[in-house]
Structures are given as structure tokens and as C-alpha cells.
Amino acid sequence: MTYIRPSFRHPGLPKNDIGFTRADYEGAISTLCAGCGHDSISGAIVQACYEMSLEPHRLAKLSGIGCSSKTPTYFLSHSHGFNSVHGRMPSIATGAYMANRDLVYLGVSGDGDTASIGMGQFVHAIRRNLNMVYIVMNNGCYGLTKGQHSATADAGSKSKDGAINPFQSIDLVGMALELGATFVGRSFSGDKTQLVPLIQAAMSHPGFAFLDVLSPCVTFNNKPESTKSYDYVRAHLEATATIDFVPEKKEITVDYAEGSSKNVKLHDGSRIQLHKLAPNWDPTDRGSAVNRLYEAKSKGEILTGLLYIDQESRDLHELENTVHRPLNSLQETDLNPGAAALENINESFR
Amino acid sequence: MKPTNIQDPEYFHKVVDCQYACPAHTPVPEYIRLIAAERYTAAYMVNWESNVFPGILGRTCDRPCEPACRRGRLEDEEEPVAICRLKRVAADHKGEVKHLMPQGPFASNGKKIALIGGGPASLTVARDLAPLGYEIHLYDEWNKGGGMMRTQIPAFRLPETVLDEEVNYILDMGVHTHFNHYVSSMRDMLDKDYDAIFVGTGAPKGRDLNLPGREEADANIHIGIEWLAGVAFEHIKSVGKKVIVLGGGNTAMDCCRTSRRLGGEAVKVVVRSPFKDMKASPWEIDDAQHEDIPIMNNMPPKEFVVENGKLKGVIFGNVRAEYDENGRRKLIPTGEPDVFIEADDVIIAIGQDNAFPWIERDLGLELGKWDLPVVNKVTFQSTLPHVFFGGDAAFGPENVITAVAHGHQAAISIDLFCQGDDVLTDRPGPTTNLISQKMGIHEWIYDSGVTNDDRYAVPHEDKRKTLANRKVEVELGFDERLGFKEAQRCLNCDVQTVFNTSRCIECDACVDICPTSCITFTKNGEEEELRERLNAPAQNTDQELYVSETLPTLRVMIKDEDVCLHCGLCAERCPTSAWDMQKYLYQVTKAGQTCSNLVE
Ligand SMILES: Cc1cc2nc3c(=O)[nH]c(=O)nc-3n(C[C@H](O)[C@H](O)[C@H](O)COP(=O)(O)OP(=O)(O)OC[C@H]3O[C@@H](n4cnc5c(N)ncnc54)[C@H](O)[C@@H]3O)c2cc1C
Ligand SMILES: Cc1ncc(C[n+]2csc(CCOP(=O)(O)OP(=O)(O)O)c2C)c(N)n1
Ligand code: SF4
Ligand code: SF4
Ligand code: SF4
Ligand SMILES: [Mg+2]
Numbered sequence: 037m038t039y040i041r042p043s044f045r046h047p048g049l050p051k052n053d054i055g056f057t058r059a060d061y062e063g064a065i066s067t068l069c070a071g072c073g074h075d076s077i078s079g080a081i082v083q084a085c086y087e088m089s090l091e092p093h094r095l096a097k098l099s100g101i102g103c104s105s106k107t108p109t110y111f112l113s114h115s116h117g118f119n120s121v122h123g124r125m126p127s128i129a130t131g132a133y134m135a136n137r138d139l140v141y142l143g144v145s146g147d148g149d150t151a152s153i154g155m156g157q158f159v160h161a162i163r164r165n166l167n168m169v170y171i172v173m174n175n176g177c178y179g180l181t182k183g184q185h186s187a188t189a190d191a192g193s194k195s196k197d198g199a200i201n202p203f204q205s206i207d208l209v210g211m212a213l214e215l216g217a218t219f220v221g222r223s224f225s226g227d228k229t230q231l232v233p234l235i236q237a238a239m240s241h242p243g244f245a246f247l248d249v250l251s252p253c254v255t256f257n258n259k260p261e262s263t264k265s266y267d268y269v270r271a272h273l274e275a276t277a278t279i280d281f282v283p284e285k286k287e288i289t290v291d292y293a294e295g296s297s298k299n300v301k302l303h304d305g306s307r308i309q310l311h312k313l314a315p316n317w318d319p320t321d322r323g324s325a326v327n328r329l330y331e332a333k334s335k336g337e338i339l340t341g342l343l344y345i346d347q348e349s350r351d352l353h354e355l356e357n358t359v360h361r362p363l364n365s366l367q368e369t370d371l372n373p374g375a376a377a378l379e380n381i382n383e384s385f386r
Numbered sequence: 387m388k389p390t391n392i393q394d395p396e397y398f399h400k401v402v403d404c405q406y407a408c409p410a411h412t413p414v415p416e417y418i419r420l421i422a423a424e425r426y427t428a429a430y431m432v433n434w435e436s437n438v439f440p441g442i443l444g445r446t447c448d449r450p451c452e453p454a455c456r457r458g459r460l461e462d463e464e465e466p467v468a469i470c471r472l473k474r475v476a477a478d479h480k481g482e483v484k485h486l487m488p489q490g491p492f493a494s495n496g497k498k499i500a501l502i503g504g505g506p507a508s509l510t511v512a513r514d515l516a517p518l519g520y521e522i523h524l525y526d527e528w529n530k531g532g533g534m535m536r537t538q539i540p541a542f543r544l545p546e547t548v549l550d551e552e553v554n555y556i557l558d559m560g561v562h563t564h565f566n567h568y569v570s571s572m573r574d575m576l577d578k579d580y581d582a583i584f585v586g587t588g589a590p591k592g593r594d595l596n597l598p599g600r601e602e603a604d605a606n607i608h609i610g611i612e613w614l615a616g617v618a619f620e621h622i623k624s625v626g627k628k629v630i631v632l633g634g635g636n637t638a639m640d641c642c643r644t645s646r647r648l649g650g651e652a653v654k655v656v657v658r659s660p661f662k663d664m665k666a667s668p669w670e671i672d673d674a675q676h677e678d679i680p681i682m683n684n685m686p687p688k689e690f691v692v693e694n695g696k697l698k699g700v701i702f703g704n705v706r707a708e709y710d711e712n713g714r715r716k717l718i719p720t721g722e723p724d725v726f727i728e729a730d731d732v733i734i735a736i737g738q739d740n741a742f743p744w745i746e747r748d749l750g751l752e753l754g755k756w757d758l759p760v761v762n763k764v765t766f767q768s769t770l771p772h773v774f775f776g777g778d779a780a781f782g783p784e785n786v787i788t789a790v791a792h793g794h795q796a797a798i799s800i801d802l803f804c805q806g807d808d809v810l811t812d813r814p815g816p817t818t819n820l821i822s823q824k825m826g827i828h829e830w831i832y833d834s835g836v837t838n839d840d841r842y843a844v845p846h847e848d849k850r851k852t853l854a855n856r857k858v859e860v861e862l863g864f865d866e867r868l869g870f871k872e873a874q875r876c877l878n879c880d881v882q883t884v885f886n887t888s889r890c891i892e893c894d895a896c897v898d899i900c901p902t903s904c905i906t907f908t909k910n911g912e913e914e915e916l917r918e919r920l921n922a923p924a925q926n927t928d929q930e931l932y933v934s935e936t937l938p939t940l941r942v943m944i945k946d947e948d949v950c951l952h953c954g955l956c957a958e959r960c961p962t963s964a965w966d967m968q969k970y971l972y973q974v975t976k977a978g979q980t981c982s983n984l985v986e
Contacts, residue, residue, distance in 0.1 A: 076895070226893060
């Protein structure tokens with residue numbers, strides 16, 4: 037019986053710029069069901085962080101409740117982590133981010149955790165443009181509590197127990213666009229080629245980066261009649277563009293034909309190189325993204341890839357003009373500027 | 387790449403690195419699991435079927451399996467499983483085994499076979515053919531069977547009791563022995579009307595070194611293998627205090643260590659080439675050094691110094707090695723002054739040659755280059771159709787396990803020949819068996835966990851005791867507890883990862899869980915280019931890539947077999963059982979075996 041993963045790794049694993057191998061970004065062995073899409077997303081997160089040469093201690097993992105929210109245990113063992121109450125991950129993220137803007141914040145949530153109990157929190161995190169990556173591992177059901185339809189389940193979708201969902205679904209991507217999210221993408225757990233660069237781009241984006249990742253629940257929601265099953269998703273995928281993430285120091289190596297490609301420069305100097313597959317779509321134009329999404333939906337397609345990015349994004353700290361340094365590094369002299377400063381302030385009110 | 391044909395018996399065989407490397411293809415992981423289960427007798431019999439001399443080989447095998455062991459590739463410092471010494475655990479702790487072996491008397495099939503030479507090659511032929519009803523006549527010049535295992539391998543490495551036991555298992559099958567009988571004429575043998583003759587006379591001639599002083603000092607200059615045989619038969623009981631052994635192979639190691647036990651106090655091994663080029667096995671060199679024997683390299687001997695008709699020592703030059711682009715070595719004198727080393731005795735251990743002075747050259751039995759017989763590499767048949775060769779006699783000096791492997795194959799040929807079948811085209815293939823190990827979601831019939839333990843060292847007897855008596859065995863062997871722990875280090879490479887394309891839903895679970903990044907789903911391509919773009923680079927081209935049929939996403943599954951831990955996690959994580967762990971038992975078919983009478 038094995039719940040133990042051997043500690044041997046491939047002896048020829050390559051190292052990234054800071055001397056770490058992929059193994060240095062792993063977590064504990066997963067206890068999710070065999071074949072759960074969530075595990076693949078964990079794998080993509082590991083790969084993305086490894087490729088970006090991120091120092092694990094510079095990242096904080098935050099989550100709520102659900103199979104999806106358990107995954108932070110299964111990646112980045114050397115990072116910070118906080119597993120909050122159901123649907124309350126955005127509050128914790130907000131507090132942490134206000135206290136220390138130096139970390140990279142990675143929120144992991146489920147469709148239940150976000151679209152039902154945590155909807156209010158989610159909405160306000162977008163509105164405040166919290167500088168974080170917010171991944172919803174979207175399986176259309178409450179996996180942890182045995183597969184009840186969630187609010188993202190499509191009307192008519194059938195789960196394992198045969199129940200047909202009578203309600204309309206909430207499209208989190210459409211909502212995020214509508215609410216003014218500054219980075220919006222959608223992907224599929226079974227497509228790491230697309231997911232890994234999307235996560236990297238999201239981590240480089242200064243502001244709220246939302247990723248809706250379809251992630252089949254093999255145990256409760258993988259019937260062919262479910263619109264969140266491996267078969268259905270694969271059959272209906274439609275990408276906006278192929279995507280390559282090019283870190284700041286690296287050269288762009290892929291050349292696409294004129295007109296079909298677009299380079300998006302990110303705040304930190306890195307670039308996203310897109311080879312457009314969708315017509316009449318510009319990733320920096322929110323309106324075109326909304327239209328494209330609507331079109332795809334009406335044709336029964338699942339539109340994936342980067343949908344929208346606001347290159348002028350100004351995050352919460354910028355909007356609030358708050359202190360640059362983490363609160364725990366502020367000394368008494370920083371916090372108590374003295375009587376003269378108080379006098380100045382008082383003076384301004386007179 | 388084309389999809390892998392796992393029906394080819396050699397595909398999974400190759401994954402079992404140790405078994406593949408073993409000349410006799412012993413099912414290594416199979417017997418190691420039996421040891422871990424404390425089923426020593428069964429473990430012994432698995433060995434006995436393949437390699438005939440488990441107790442002997444568990445002490446003396448050249449162990450080509452160990453450098454091949456997958457475990458040794460896992461990390462820089464990681465060492466292979468102690469496969470050879472585990473074999474000894476089976477032999478040391480087994481129960482009664484004789485009743486599990488073929489029981490005579492065997493009904494005669496009317497055919498008579500002569501075996502010339504009583505070493506492991508001939509004994510293996512006897513073991514395979516006697517139960518089939520052949521009348522076996524074994525000739526050897528010494529008074530007992532075993533060949534060089536008896537005359538050369540010193541008792542402190544191989545106790546006589548172990549040797550006698552395993553040789554007798556065979557002789558007791560009704561073999562007619564003609565000991566103390568040197569065969570001096572092949573013509574006479576051919577005249578005796580044997581249905582077939584097997585020549586297993588080894589490579590019995592030790593090389594000499596004709597340097598100035600060689601003849602005058604003859605009384606104190608010895609040829610290594612002759613000297614060791616003299617010691618084994620107790621014609622030689624002592625040696626001088628100062629001994630020089632010339633040569634860097636295993637014979638030199640046995641000579642120097644034997645000298646230490648016969649009165650040699652200052653024993654030195656002097657080798658003309660660099661340390662790293664020495665032919666001796668690393669563990670034999672270690673053991674010699676542990677017995678206070680210095681090894682001096684880059685010193686070719688120039689002259690035996692004789693004073694008043696008696697040996698005084700040897701003069702050596704100094705060289706350094708240079709290698710050309712083909713890796714060919716040249717020893718270049720350094721110009722430093724020659725070195726004189728004192729010696730009471732010198733033992734020359736610089737190699738062995740084949741010698742067939744007793745084979746007349748007009749018999750139609752062709753001898754080729756270096757006086758080696760012309761022998762077919764598959765059938766071991768000579769140019770006289772009913773004469774077969776095997777062991778060191780066939781292609782030059784090798785080792786015991788190679789002699790055994792030859793013996794098995796020669797026995798098949800002799801049997802085919804005597805039954806009127808074609809020795810080449812009628813040869814049987816291996817028997818194979820692939821069985822799922824699944825018992826539950828996380829449960830396998832085999833112990834799939836991977837321990838991190840380092841290789842355990844075999845305990846040694848106290849040096850004072852072993853140097854005082856040449857018959858005291860140096861290695862004590864693993865006890866049951868250490869044997870178990872070492873057995874647990876085996877990765878069970880015979881439990882294969884078997885992939886079923888039609889079941890795979892491409893969820894990536896196996897890719898994500900695999901500790902050693904063996905599995906990749908990607909677009910197919912040419913092998914060379916694919917090896918570069920797998921999840922971990924597949925640089926060991928000796929190991930195969932396992933390629934699936936094309937999947938629904940038009941990709942293929944590619945598994946690099948190189949450092950798979952056989953941990954079964956891919957199969958545990960697979961939601962559809964597209965992966966399964968299946969035990970692959972590969973057995974070399976032996977003479978007279980048909981499907982119906984195979985063991986297990
Ligand atoms: C010093 C030394 C140490 C070794 N240590 C090891 C070791 O640790 N492990 C290992 O695997 N291998 C070892 N070997 C090699 C190994 O002993 C041989 O490779 C192996 O024994 C060969 O087996 P064989 O059956 O071909 O012949 P042999 O074992 O050589 O047996 C041939 C027999 O035939 C006899 N014979 C020869 N000619 C005639 C004739 N005309 N008439 C009658 N009898 C004849 C010989 O006297 C001998 O008894 C060692 C060899 C030497 C020299
Ligand atoms: C306050 C509260 N209400 C209800 C629950 C029960 N509960 C646990 S997980 C879960 C749904 C999780 O669904 P989702 O976020 O989609 O995660 P999944 O398991 O599908 O990945 C619910 C309702 C809870 N733990 N806490
Ligand atoms: S119940 Fe569903 S979501 Fe939860 S681990 Fe199992 S497959 Fe994944
Ligand atoms: S018999 Fe020798 S070569 Fe074969 S597996 Fe055993 S130790 Fe290795
Ligand atoms: S058995 Fe499977 S999971 Fe384990 S190392 Fe081999 S391929 Fe990887
Ligand atoms: Mg869910």
C-alpha cells in the first residue's frame with residue numbers, strides 16, 4: 037500500500053535560474069481522487085513557479101474549503117499558506133496583502149467556494165483589484181461534499197447520481213469581465229501547454245488576475261452528459277490564442293505570421309506572446325473579449341486562453357497610496373513621526 | 387516513433403536490468419522478493435534453475451548484474467542492490483533442497499555423452515542432460531569436480547563444503563565420473579562412439595614472462611594459476627616473507643591474498659598500468675588492500691635479479707599512460723630511475739590462454755585465431771557436428787556464470803542434435819508470463835514502497851583469524867535481518883508498467899505523480915528529438931522509450947524506462963486503470979523443456 041511518494045527524483049532534472057529543480061516546488065502527496073483535474077492544476081502551478089524561478093518563500097497560498105481548496109498542501113511545500121473558512125479566502129488575502137505587498141499571492145478556490153458561499157467576497161476582491169492570482173478549479177459540483185450541483189453547473193448537465201441541473205449557470209469569467217477584473221483567463225486542467233503560461237502571466241500581472249480552470253471531478257461529475265467532463269470539455273474547447281509566456285530576460289523565439297500574433301508587455305518587463313486563433317478579438321479590449329465570449333457560448337463552445345488584460349492596471353496599494361514596506365518591518369520611528377508631524381497635521385485642519 | 391511491441395519477449399526483459407545483464411538471465415527480483423518473504427528454499431531453487439551454483443556464485447560471481455542495476459542510476463551516490471550477496475543469503479538459509487531437484491534414476495534414452503573437463507560449463511551440461519536420460523561421462527584431470535572453482539578460487543572466498551555440496555547435487559544424478567584422467571587425445575575420444583562430446587576444459591595455461599633472470603630464478607618464480615592449484619591441492623604450503631605479485635587482475639588478487647596466508651609478510655602487487663585500468667573487480671582490490679597489500683602502478687618489470695643462483699628481487703621501470711583518440715593506451719617511460727624491489731618469491735599473474743595440445747589437427751575440428759576452436763556463438767557447435775564447446779574453452783577466459791550460460795545452451799544443442807533436430811532453427815524461445823499485481827486501489831501483490839536505505843556492507847571475519855588460516859572464509863554473509871533490509875532495496879523492476887491506450891482519458895494524473903518524471907504525453911516524433919523534449923531528458927539511450935498508440939488528442943504516451951522506480955504510483959493514480967503493474971517472469975528455456983513440464 038502506498039500513500040508515500042518515494043523521495044528519489046530523476047537524476048537529470050534541469051535546474052532553473054536560481055538553482056532549483058521542479059522537485060523543489062512540490063508539495064505533499066495528494067489525497068484527492070485518482071485522476072482529479074485539480075491535481076493536474078497543482079502540477080501546472082509547480083511547473084509555472086519552477087519555470088519563473090520564483091523563490092518558494094516569496095509566495096503565499098490561500099484557499100477556502102473544498103477538494104480544490106485542499107490542493108495548496110499538494111504544491112509548494114516551502115511557501116506560506118493559509119487555509120481559511122469556506123468562501124472567505126478573499127478576506128484573508130486582502131488582509132495579508134495589505135500587511136505585506138512583497139509576496140506573490142496565489143488564491144485557490146472552487147466553484148462552490150467562489151460562486152456560492154464566497155460570491156460576495158469574490159466580487160469585492162475584483163472591485164478592489166487586489167494584487168493576486170485567483171484560480172477557480174471549476175468542476176461544476178461540490179466535490180468534497182459528494183458531488184451536488186454547484187452554481188457553475190450548466191442547466192441540463194447530468195451528474196453521476198443522475199440528477200439534472202435545472203438552474204442557469206453562473207459564468208465566472210463573464211462576471212469577472214463585467215466587474216472590471218484587470219486580467220481574465222480560462223483554461224482546462226488537461227491542457228498544461230496553455231495553463232502553465234497563463235498562470236505565469238497571471239502571476240506577473242499587477243492586480244487581480246482571475247483564472248477559471250475547468251477541472252473534471254472524476255468521481256462525481258465525469259459522465260459524458262456532464263458539461264464539465266473530460267470528454268465534453270475536450271470536444272468543445274475553443275482557444276482565443278496559443279500563448280507563450282516570455283520572462284523579462286529571455287528572447288522571444290517563436291515567430292508567428294504578421295497580423296496573427298500579438299505581444300503584450302507586462303508591468304515587470306515580461307511579455308505574453310499570443311498567436312491569435314479567434315477573429316475580431318483583442319486581448320486589451322474588454323468589449324471584444326465580452327463579445328467573443330458571448331459568441332462562443334451561443335455556439336456551445338468553451339472559450340479558453342487569455343481573454344482580457346488591462347495593461348494600465350492599478351492595484352489596491354496604488355489606489356490607496358499605502359506604505360511600500362511590509363508592516364512588520366516598520367519601526368517605531370516610522371509609525372510615530374513625532375510631535376512636529378502631528379502639529380503639521382493639526383495645522384492642516386485649522 | 388512506432389508503438390512499442392510489448393509482445394516481443396525482449397522488451398520487458400530489457401527493463402529488468404539485472405536479469406538482462408546476467409549471462410544466465412537469472413530472475414533476480416523474483417528471488418529477492420522470496421528472500422524478503424523468508425522463503426529461502428524457494429529463492430534458492432529459482433537460482434538453481436538458472437545458474438546451477440547459487441552458493442558458489444553468491445560468493446564469487448563476477449556480478450555483471452550489479453553495474454546494470456537500476457538502483458545505481460538513481461543518484462550519484464546510490465549503489466546497486468547487493469544482488470550477488472543476496473543469492474548467498476538464499477543458499478545459507480535454505481532448507482533441504484535435494485528433493486526439489488530432478489530425482490534419479492532416470493529412464494535411459496540410449497544416448498551417451500562425454501564431457502571433457504569438470505568445470506561449471508560441463509557440470510551444467512550434465513545437470514541439464516542427465517534428467518533427460520542421457521548417460522553422462524565426465525572426464526577431469528583432477529581428483530574432484532568443479533574445475534577452476536576448486537583449483538583456482540581460494541578457500542577463503544569459497545569454502546570447500548559449499549563447492550562440494552553444489553557439485554555433488556549434479557554428480558549424484560548418476561553422472562559417470564572419470565577423475566584423475568587427463569584426456570590426451572581427442573582422436574581416442576572420438577573413437578569411443580559417444581553420441582556427442584562437450585569440451586569444457588577451460589583456459590588452463592597461465593602466461594609466463596620471459597625477462598632476464600627468469601630461468602636462473604625459476605625455483606622462486608611461479609605461474610599464478612599453477613601456483614594457486616598447487617595451494618588448493620596442498621602441494622604448496624608456504625611462500626617467502628617478501629612476495630611480489632605481477633599483474634592487475636583477479637588472479638593477482640587471489641595470489642597476493644593467498645601469499646599473505648602462507649607466510650608472506652611484505653606482499654606487494656606491482657602492475658605495469660594505471661590503477662584505473664586494472665582488470666580486477668573493485669571489491670577484490672579493496673579486500674587485498676584491507677589485508678595490507680600495497681598496489682603499485684605504472685611499473686613494468688624489467689629484470690629478475692639473481693645472486694648466487696637465487697632470486698633477490700625485480701627491477702621495474704616507470705611509465706605513464708597516454709591514450710590516443712580511440713582510447714588506445716600507450717605506456718610511455720617517464721625517464722625516472724628504475725626501482726629495485728626485493729623478493730623471496732615472485733608470482734606471475736598476467737593472464738591465461740587456451741591450449742588444446744590434446745586435440746589432433748587432422749580431425750576436421752577447426753582451430754582458428756589464438757588457437758581457439760571455431761565455435762558457433764548460438765549453438766556452441768564446432769566444425770565437427772557432434773562436438774560442442776563451452777565455458778572458457780569456447781571463446782577464452784570469462785567467469786563461472788558465463789560458463790553456466792554456455793552450458794545451458796550447449797545442452798539444448800546436444801539434445802536437439804541427438805534427437806535429430808536442427809540445433810539452430812529448432813531452438814526454443816524463452817518462456818514468459820505477465821500477471822497483474824493488483825489487489826485493491828492501493829494494494830499490490832508486491833511490496834511497492836521504495837526504501838531510502840544505503841547498500842548494506844557484508845560483515846567480515848576478524849582479519850587476524852582469516853590471515854592465520856587460508857581456509858577461514860573472509861565474508862560472513864548477511865544474516866536474515868540484514869538480508870531482509872538489503873532485499874527491500876530492490877525496486878522490483880520485473881513488475882512492469884503496462885499501458886492500455888484505449889483506457890486512458892489523458893487526465894495527466896500519472897504524469898503528475900510519477901516521482902522520477904518518467905511519463906510524458908506529447909506529439910509523436912523521431913526518437914532522438916523526442917528524447918530531448920520529454921518531461922525529464924532521456925539521455926540514457928541504452929534504455930527504451932515505451933510509446934503508446936495515438937491517443938484521442940492525437941498525442942502519444944511516452945515512458946522513459948530509465949529510472950522508473952516501479953513504485954506503482956502511476957497505476958494507483960490512474961482513474962481508469964490504463965496503467966497496470968504486471969509481473970513479468972522471463973525464463974530461458976532449458977534442454978528438453980516443453981510448456982507442460984516447466985516449473986511454476
Ligand atoms: C585465480 C582465478 C580466480 C577466479 N575467480 C573467479 C571468481 O571469483 N568468479 C568467477 O566467476 N570466475 C572466477 N574465475 C574464472 C572461472 O574460474 C572460470 O571462468 C570458470 O571456472 C570456467 O569454467 P569452465 O567450465 O569453462 O572450465 P574450468 O573451470 O577451467 O574447468 C576446466 C577443467 O577441465 C580440466 N581439464 C582441462 N583440460 C583437460 C583435459 N585435456 N582432460 C581432462 N581435464 C582437463 C581442468 O583441469 C579443469 O578442471 C577465476 C579464475 C582464476 C584463474
Ligand atoms: C460554512 C460552510 N458551509 C458548508 C460547508 C460544506 N462544504 C464543504 S466543501 C463544500 C463545497 C465545495 O465545493 P467546491 O468549492 O466546488 O470544491 P470542490 O470540492 O468541488 O473542489 C461545502 C458546501 C462548509 N465546509 N462550511
Ligand atoms: S471528489 Fe471530485 S473534486 Fe474531489 S478529489 Fe475526487 S475527483 Fe476531485
Ligand atoms: S548469477 Fe551473478 S550475474 Fe547473474 S544475477 Fe546473479 S549475481 Fe548477477
Ligand atoms: S512505476 Fe509509474 S509512477 Fe512509479 S516511477 Fe515508474 S512510471 Fe513513475
Ligand atoms: Mg467544485
